[in-house]
Amino acid sequence: xxxxxxxxxxxxGKGTQSERLIEKYGLIHLSTGNILREEITRQTKxxxxxxxxxxxxxxxxxxxxxxxxxxxxxxxxxxxxFLFDGFPRTVAQAEALDELLKRKNSQIHxxxxxxxxxxxxxxxxxxxxxxxxxxxxxxxxxIRARLIEYENKTAPxxxxxxxxxxxxxxxxxxxxxxxxxxxCSRIDAKQ
Ligand code: B4P
Numbered sequence: 511x512x513x514x515x516x517x518x519x520x521x522x523g524k525g526t527q528s529e530r531l532i533e534k535y536g537l538i539h540l541s542t543g544n545i546l547r548e549e550i551t552r553q554t555k556x557x558x559x560x561x562x563x564x565x566x567x568x569x570x571x572x573x574x575x576x577x578x579x580x581x582x583x584x585x586x587x588x589x590x591x592f593l594f595d596g597f598p599r600t601v602a603q604a605e606a607l608d609e610l611l612k613r614k615n616s617q618i619h620x621x622x623x624x625x626x627x628x629x630x631x632x633x634x635x636x637x638x639x640x641x642x643x644x645x646x647x648x649x650x651x652x653i654r655a656r657l658i659e660y661e662n663k664t665a666p667x668x669x670x671x672x673x674x675x676x677x678x679x680x681x682x683x684x685x686x687x688x689x690x691x692x693x694c695s696r697i698d699a700k701q
Contacts (some may be wrong), residue, residue, distance in 0.1 A: 511616050512537070512591035512701060515598070517668060517695075518624035519660045520653070521631040521638075523689060528595040528626075530690050535697065538586050541595040542575045545582070547644075564646050569663060571598055576606045583610060591619075598665045604671070608630045620700045622670040622693060624682030628657060674690030 514537065516524045525541060532539040545565065547558030560570045579597060586592075598604040611617050626634075632653055639647030646652055671677045680692050 511589070512620075513594070513611065513616060513618050514591070514697065515594045515618055515621045515671070516624070517621060518682060519626065519631055519664075520656045521635040522624040522626045523686070524595045524624065526689055528685060529591055531697070532593055534694065535591070535593075537590045537593040538582075538593045539593050539595060540579060540597065542570075542584050542597040542599070543595070544576060545578050546570060546575075559618055565652070567646065567652045567659055569659055572600055572602045575599070576603060576610075579607065581584075581609055583614065583688070594618075598667055601666055601670050604667050609623065618671070618674075618676060620678070620697060621668075621676040622678050622680055622696055623668055624689070625679055626682040630683060631657060 512535065512679070514531070514535075516528055518524050518533070525543070528539050528541065531537065545556070546560045550561045550564075551557070556574065560574070563570050575597060579594075583592070598607050607618070615674075631649065635647045635653045635656075636650060638644065646656065667679055678696055680689065680696065682689060
């Protein structure tokens with residue numbers, strides 16, 4: 511099994527690169543953002559609660575996303591490995607993930623953080639908002655609130671994996687192909 515966390519602020523390219531990585535390495539893509547948006551589309555109770563937080567640029571409660579990941583791990587017992595995209599976003603989520611994987615006699619093998627400047631992130635997200643229909647991408651104030659939430663609650667997750675000797679950084683600016691190649695060489699070195 512090979513389990514990878516692709517980490518970085520909103521707009522750093524996690525979703526974009528994940529699409530390519532799962533194809534190349536045959537991993538199951540677990541994006542908590544995508545799962546939450548599916549709940550919103552289906553107008554479930556969870557989706558409606560999540561939408562009100564996401565539209566303010568805030569994180570959804572840990573218990574909700576941990577439960578979603580647990581269910582996704584359980585429904586894919588034969589997986590070659592998982593690519594976690596947008597999860598964990600808090601240290602509590604990281605601890606819970608370690609515990610869930612331990613129960614399956616597995617662990618995180620690689621943690622790669624994409625580094626992108628703040629102004630580039632804002633510009634990418636505003637640009638995506640023009641076509642994606644995502645309500646959290648259309649307003650600059652909400653985008654900046656998401657970046658502050660990231661600095662306060664999510665950035666410390668990198669330190670958690672650093673103490674495990676797993677943290678690696680990659681420059682997330684440049685062409686999508688260049689970044690993909692850099693990611694693949696780090697992943698290949700781990701397999
Ligand atoms: P996510 O769906 O994870 O959204 P994101 O961080 O905005 O997207 P991502 O980072 O994947 O986008 P990408 O860079 O690929 O989360 C949305 C919300 O859900 C959160 O704010 C939170 O409320 C909630 N949530 C999700 N997970 C949670 C959790 N675990 N706990 C609590 N709450 C949670 O793409 C951005 C844009 O950049 C695209 O338009 C892309 O085309 C462009 N781009 C990508 N690479 C580029 C490059 N190299 N050059 C130029 N543009 C590029």
